[in-house]
Amino acid sequence: xxxYLDFERPIEELELKIEELTxxxxxxxTGLESEITALRQRLQELRKEIFLGLSPWQxxxxxRHPERPYTLDYIERITTEFTELxxxxxxxxxxxxxxxFGMIDTIPVMIAGHQKGRGTKNRxxxxxxxxxxxxxxxxxxxxxxAERFNLPIVTFVDTPGAFPGIGAEERGQSEAIATNLMExxxxxxxxxxIVIGEGGSGGALALSVADRLVMLEHSVYSVISPEGCTAIxxxxxxxxxxxxxxxxxxxxxxxxxxxxxxxxxxxxxEEPQGGAHRDPAESAANVKRYILREIEKLRGxxxxxLIETRHQKFRNIGVYAENAGQVS
Amino acid sequence: xxxxxxxxVTSSDPSKKVKIPEGLWVxxxxxxxIVYRKEFEKNLKVCPKCNYHSRIGVKERIALxxxxxxxxxxxxxxxxxxxxxxxxxxxxxxxxxxxxxxxxLKDAVTAGTAAINKNPAVVAxxxxxxxxxxxxxxxxxxxxxxxEAAIEHRLPLIVFTSSGGARMQEGIFSLMQMAKVxxxxxxxxxxxxxxxxxxxxxxxxxxxxxxxxxxDIIIAEPKSLIGFAGARVIQQTINQQLPDDFxxxxxxxxxxxxxxxxxxxxxxxxxxxxxxxxxxxxxxx
Numbered sequence: 001x002x003x004y005l006d007f008e009r010p011i012e013e014l015e016l017k018i019e020e021l022t023x024x025x026x027x028x029x030t031g032l033e034s035e036i037t038a039l040r041q042r043l044q045e046l047r048k049e050i051f052l053g054l055s056p057w058q059x060x061x062x063x064r065h066p067e068r069p070y071t072l073d074y075i076e077r078i079t080t081e082f083t084e085l086x087x088x089x090x091x092x093x094x095x096x097x098x099x100x101f102g103m104i105d106t107i108p109v110m111i112a113g114h115q116k117g118r119g120t121k122n123r124x125x126x127x128x129x130x131x132x133x134x135x136x137x138x139x140x141x142x143x144x145x146a147e148r149f150n151l152p153i154v155t156f157v158d159t160p161g162a163f164p165g166i167g168a169e170e171r172g173q174s175e176a177i178a179t180n181l182m183e184x185x186x187x188x189x190x191x192x193x194i195v196i197g198e199g200g201s202g203g204a205l206a207l208s209v210a211d212r213l214v215m216l217e218h219s220v221y222s223v224i225s226p227e228g229c230t231a232i233x234x235x236x237x238x239x240x241x242x243x244x245x246x247x248x249x250x251x252x253x254x255x256x257x258x259x260x261x262x263x264x265x266x267x268x269x270e271e272p273q274g275g276a277h278r279d280p281a282e283s284a285a286n287v288k289r290y291i292l293r294e295i296e297k298l299r300g301x302x303x304x305x306l307i308e309t310r311h312q313k314f315r316n317i318g319v320y321a322e323n324a325g326q327v328s
Numbered sequence: 329x330x331x332x333x334x335x336x337v338t339s340s341d342p343s344k345k346v347k348i349p350e351g352l353w354v355x356x357x358x359x360x361x362i363v364y365r366k367e368f369e370k371n372l373k374v375c376p377k378c379n380y381h382s383r384i385g386v387k388e389r390i391a392l393x394x395x396x397x398x399x400x401x402x403x404x405x406x407x408x409x410x411x412x413x414x415x416x417x418x419x420x421x422x423x424x425x426x427x428x429x430x431x432x433l434k435d436a437v438t439a440g441t442a443a444i445n446k447n448p449a450v451v452a453x454x455x456x457x458x459x460x461x462x463x464x465x466x467x468x469x470x471x472x473x474x475x476e477a478a479i480e481h482r483l484p485l486i487v488f489t490s491s492g493g494a495r496m497q498e499g500i501f502s503l504m505q506m507a508k509v510x511x512x513x514x515x516x517x518x519x520x521x522x523x524x525x526x527x528x529x530x531x532x533x534x535x536x537x538x539x540x541x542x543x544d545i546i547i548a549e550p551k552s553l554i555g556f557a558g559a560r561v562i563q564q565t566i567n568q569q570l571p572d573d574f575x576x577x578x579x580x581x582x583x584x585x586x587x588x589x590x591x592x593x594x595x596x597x598x599x600x601x602x603x604x605x606x607x608x609x610x611x612x613x
Binding site for chain 1: 403405406407408409411412414415416417465466468469472494496498499500501502503504505506507508510511512513514515517533534536537538539540541542555556557558561562565566568570571574575583585
């Protein structure tokens with residue numbers, strides 16, 4: 001049973017109709033084929049139309065779509081012999097972050113990524129993709145291992161944010177994120193970071209210091225969720241609704257296109273028609289193609305230059321004025 | 329139904345509230361005790377009853393921490409722009425302007441070179457009164473400049489944090505400042521230059537999860553609230569009672585997350601002593 005978001009309803013209706021007709025024509029052998037073909041064409045156009053006109057809030061919902069491919073779905077499709085490794089060697093293993101080694105074609109790579117669960121039970125096990133400090137520490141530990149063996153690193157970013165909880169605070173959530181941010185800058189192997197769904201604030205950033213930071217077409221990346229932003233800036237006690245969130249999502253400029261325009265990300269990876277969840281295999285193929293192409297380019301760069309370029313890339317992010325005059 | 333309605337009305341009646349004359353007394357933000365202002369100021373704005381270290385501004389902090397007349401500000405004119413063209417209840421551009429005139433500052437951090445009991449250092453001080461000490465592009469850039477100045481002049485870097493976190497109005501740009509400043513701190517740490525952070529009330533979110541918690545030595549003022557997520561968010565998420573001292577400096581000390589809790593009056597001496605010892609080792613032959 002497929003899950004459809006509100007704005008996908010027209011697509012759902014059309015898909016159901018096509019299915020009905022297909023069944024009818026299958027049993028009777030009546031000449032419905034031409035009508036089915038016409039409807040299929042209409043479906044393609046409808047999808048294109050709807051997905052080209054998505055609002056930031058709709059993209060945000062799409063990025064959180066329960067059927068959207070997660071880190072493990074990509075790992076499964078782009079690697080062979082993936083070997084997951086566990087634990088931060090300090091406290092625990094955090095199921096909200098996956099880390100390990102695998103082969104992409106003939107290249108061994110290290111992969112780290114946030115993992116949301118599918119289904120209630122798994123969602124709880126994965127803590128809805130919200131890591132604790134040990135998740136970040138595990139990722140860094142294995143990234144450093146990758147550095148020792150000169151393996152490129154790929155990270156998949158997909159989290160509502162780092163977990164806000166008592167244990168997370170007690171064990172230094174802030175310190176874990178900060179340490180990742182600092183340390184990853186000096187890791188001497190190519191790093192590619194791909195936002196596949198939700199890029200939620202510092203908890204996402206802790207896995208996205210990279211030589212290439214890219215986003216899937218319908219993913220989002222923001223300093224705060226539209227809900228959080230609305231609660232802080234617009235709430236003043238009233239009950240919030242979808243319109244409020246939509247306004248915040250637009251104001252935050254959190255889509256792949258926005259971040260591309262801001263020069264924060266290096267590329268946008270195209271998604272299959274109807275979004276990554278409608279064709280995970282194609283989405284994975286696009287991701288794989290990008291990874292292989294960029295690893296090839298990054299591997300040719302001397303380590304010192306690689307690190308310096310990575311540093312400068314982030315050093316130059318920011319919009320500020322420096323004259324005695326007023327705000328521009 | 330009438331009985332509780334009535335109670336609610338009386339309790340919120342503003343005319344029944346005790347009026348405190350402006351200026352003469354201050355109410356401690358933590359224990360709510362009413363304190364004689366002169367005594368409070370003499371005590372460096374620390375509550376004499378509960379030891380809560382109330383928030384102080386850049387000028388007061390510099391006066392308390394650095395030798396008189398030694399502070400020379402850098403990157404004086406740095407200020408934020410409005411790359412998102414952001415408007416919440418008012419336009420962000422206006423918010424910057426009103427905060428600038430209210431706080432008398434260009435943005436939420438001030439940095440410069442100074443002497444601390446004759447030890448030269450780069451000092452950066454955040455001010456919560458400027459948009460809750462939030463970090464946008466101007467704060468990020470100035471922190472990086474401070475770290476770069478420390479490297480260039482081979483000086484220790486001392487940072488006083490006070491911040492609610494990233495500045496939402498600058499969206500992704502503010503988030504990326506966390507990485508940018510952390511990278512600069514990483515560079516500083518390649519040199520034998522002490523990086524000391526002093527966490528003051530409050531230090532949260534993007535500031536806590538970047539340069540604040542990266543100090544070689546992390547000091548906090550007593551009872552300061554420090555954490556990644558705010559207590560309210562945590563409470564709503566986990567729906568559990570939080571420990572009484574949750575996210576207080578003393579709680580972090582107990583959990584091994586910071587090095588020391590130091591009273592405001594002793595900070596200058598403590599920092600100077602650490603700089604002297606860390607930098608005082610004779611070179612190996």
